Amino acid sequence: xxxxxxxxxxxxxxxTQYAKTVAYKASPTVLxxxxxxxxxxxSSESVAAVLxxxxxxxxxxxxxxxxxxxxxxxxxxxxxxxxxxxxxxxSNRPKPIAVAGYGLSMAARIGLLFATGFGGILAVIxxxxxxxxxxxxxxxxxxxxxxxxxxxxxxxxxxxxxxxxGATLGPLLAFAVMLMLPGDYRMIFVVSLAxxxxxxxxxxxxxxxxxxxxxxxxxxxxAAPDALPIPRIRDMVRGPLGKVLxxxxxxxxxxxxxxxxxxxxxxxxxxxxxxxxxxxxxSNLFFLVLAVPMGKLADRTSRAGIxxxxxxxLAVAYLCASAGGSLHFVIGALAFLGTFYAATDGVxxxxxxxxxxxxxxxxxxxxAQTVVAVARLLASTGFGVLWMVAGSTVAMLLAxxxxxALVPVAWRxxxxxxxEPKRALAS
Numbered sequence: 210x211x212x213x214x215x216x217x218x219x220x221x222x223x224x225t226q227y228a229k230t231v232a233y234k235a236s237p238t239v240l241x242x243x244x245x246x247x248x249x250x251x252s253s254e255s256v257a258a259v260l261x262x263x264x265x266x267x268x269x270x271x272x273x274x275x276x277x278x279x280x281x282x283x284x285x286x287x288x289x290x291x292x293x294x295x296x297x298x299x300s301n302r303p304k305p306i307a308v309a310g311y312g313l314s315m316a317a318r319i320g321l322l323f324a325t326g327f328g329g330i331l332a333v334i335x336x337x338x339x340x341x342x343x344x345x346x347x348x349x350x351x352x353x354x355x356x357x358x359x360x361x362x363x364x365x366x367x368x369x370x371x372x373x374x375g376a377t378l379g380p381l382l383a384f385a386v387m388l389m390l391p392g393d394y395r396m397i398f399v400v401s402l403a404x405x406x407x408x409x410x411x412x413x414x415x416x417x418x419x420x421x422x423x424x425x426x427x428x429x430x431x432a433a434p435d436a437l438p439i440p441r442i443r444d445m446v447r448g449p450l451g452k453v454l455x456x457x458x459x460x461x462x463x464x465x466x467x468x469x470x471x472x473x474x475x476x477x478x479x480x481x482x483x484x485x486x487x488x489x490x491x492s493n494l495f496f497l498v499l500a501v502p503m504g505k506l507a508d509r510t511s512r513a514g515i516x517x518x519x520x521x522x523l524a525v526a527y528l529c530a531s532a533g534g535s536l537h538f539v540i541g542a543l544a545f546l547g548t549f550y551a552a553t554d555g556v557x558x559x560x561x562x563x564x565x566x567x568x569x570x571x572x573x574x575x576x577a578q579t580v581v582a583v584a585r586l587l588a589s590t591g592f593g594v595l596w597m598v599a600g601s602t603v604a605m606l607l608a609x610x611x612x613x614a615l616v617p618v619a620w621r622x623x624x625x626x627x628x629e630p631k632r633a634l635a636s
Contacts (some may be wrong), residue, residue, distance in 0.1 A: 231359045238355035239364050241415045242348055243371030248408035249311060250372050252318060252401045253337065254379030254493075258486035259387070259397060260334075260468075285335045286342030287582035294346035294575025297421070303347030303571055304418040310344025311409050313337075318402035322395065346575030353562040353570055354421050361563060362512055365555030366504025370497055377493040379404075380486035387486070421570060449623075450564040450573060453513060454580050456619040457557060460520050461584025463612040465527075465592040467492065470546060473530040473601040474539050488543065495547025503551040504559070512560045513623040517616060519552025524612040531605035557581070 293310065297303035317337035324333045349365070356364035379401075386397050471488040507515040522545040529542035558574050565573030595604040 231357055233360045233363060234357065235367060236355040236357075236364065238416060238419075239352050239368055240371070241411065242352055243368045245311070245408050245412045245416070246348075246368065246372035247375035247378075248404050248411065249314065250375030251379045251382065252375075252404035252408065253314070253341075254376045254489060255383045255397055255401050255404070256321070256334075256379075258380035258383040258489045259394060285338040286345070287579040287586070289339055289342040290346055290575040290579040290582070291572065292575075293343040294350070294571035294573070297347040297350055297571035298569055301420045302418055303350045303421060304412075304416060307344045307347040307351065308409070308412055310340045310342070310347070311405075311412055313340030313343065315340075315402070315405040315409050318398065318405045321398045322402070345578055346571045349558045349562065349574045350421055350571040351416070351419070353559070353574075354419060358563075360505075360508055362504035362507040362515075362556050362559040363501060364504070365559045366501040366551070369504075369551070369555040370500040373493050373497040373500060375404075377490050377497060380489035380493070384484075384486040384490075421568075448564075450561065450566075452622050453516075453557075453560060453564065454577060456513075456517065456622050457577060458580045458584050460517070460612070460615060460619055461581045462588050463608055463615060464520075464523065464581075464585050464588050465608060466585070466589045467546065469589070469592055469596070469601075470526060470530045470542055470605075473605060474542060476601055477530075477532075477538075488539075491540070491543035492546040492550075495544045496550045497547075499548055499551035500555065503548075504555055507552075507556045507559070511624070512556050512563070514620070515552050516556045516560060517619045517623060519549050519556070520612055520616050520619070522546075522552065523549040524609040524616075527605045527609035527612070531602045531609070 293306055297306045300306070314337045317333050317340060320333040320336065321330070324330045352364060352368055353361065382400055383397050386393060386400065390396055467489075471485065474488060475485060503515065526542045526545035526549065529538045529545065532538045557577055561573045561577035562570050592604060592608065595607065599607075
């Protein structure tokens with residue numbers, strides 16, 4: 210089976226190989242980074258849970274505008290992800306870059322309190338997304354550095370579990386504020402800022418500032434046996450990693466923003482706007498339950514295979530969203546959407562990090578995230594146009610059909626003969 214960790218081994222700096230069967234032990238660094246992400250997601254998701262309604266309702270903008278805005282959220286962060294990952298590898302210390310990214314998002318929360326009009330909010334959210342783009346790859350590289358390689362996807366699953374706790378609490382807080390203070394978006398922004406400040410504090414105080422790899426000192430005449438080279442970006446597209454990037458990219462072209470699914474459910478079910486944040490909570494609860502088991506399954510079987518098959522769950526979520534507003538279809542859409550993220554989010558990061566050329570972990574993860582983000586920009590913008598032209602039902606059915614047609618292509622690409630990735634052992 211492709212990328213089975215029962216067959217894959219790596220080398221410690223001492224030159225000894227990891228055992229094929231190692232008991233899982235959660236890293237304190239992974240747990241601390243999970244708490245940071247939890248607090249940050251409370252901050253960001255409390256805002257995101259009301260943003261679609263704010264744009265299409267309070268501001269009265271069209272679905273095309275929302276689709277562009279949804280895609281812009283992805284693309285703005287994509288602009289800096291590769292650069293931030295490369296900078297983390299180049300400096301060999303990812304923590305300061307991650308702190309800068311989280312700090313920038315915290316500053317955006319302050320700006321959100323004073324922004325007025327669509328242009329101001331777009332600028333503030335854009336700043337927040339740039340911060341996300343800066344922090345994500347260095348943070349994931351720290352997770353990889355602190356994790357047991359035999360349980361890499363499981364460690365990412367643990368981090369995503371804590372991350373998703375925040376993503377669940379954020380919309381719940383937004384719902385509580387809307388329930389007590391209808392229409393008071395400013396109070397939601399205050400709660401968001403408080404959580405962001407706590408997240409930056411935990412990162413600065415509790416996460417160690419470790420090197421990713423050991424490299425020779427400047428001016429050394431000969432590299433130490435375990436010294437690793439400065440990464441080169443062109444290595445990102447060679448071999449198995451290039452095939453994974455290609456598959457992730459064209460699957461991303463059929464991955465529309467979550468907000469479209471929720472808006473379709475609202476439209477068919479004729480739900481009141483008050484309940485909109487709870488749709489985010491529902492999908493996040495399924496993600497929360499499945500993140501660690503899915504990572505464990507990916508480690509034991511095939512990370513690339515689980516990543517590809519996760520898109521089948523996304524297609525089923527589209528079908529449920531297109532079918533109507535009954536409770537069964539609402540729960541089904543949320544369940545399959547949560548399953549999709551559990552099978553793809555942390556798994557892709559683990560996969561890209563493992564397949565990275567030696568010394569280029571952050572760059573590889575950032576590249577994978579950028580490919581997906583740019584593809585989703587195109588998907589969200591195009592879907593917004595399709596929704597306006599053909600309606601939500603036809604748009605969802607077409608997206609589901611095209612995605613299901615692409616899954617076998619991606620499967621063949623990443624699991625074809627000769628594409629099995631193996632990290633080279635140090636000589």
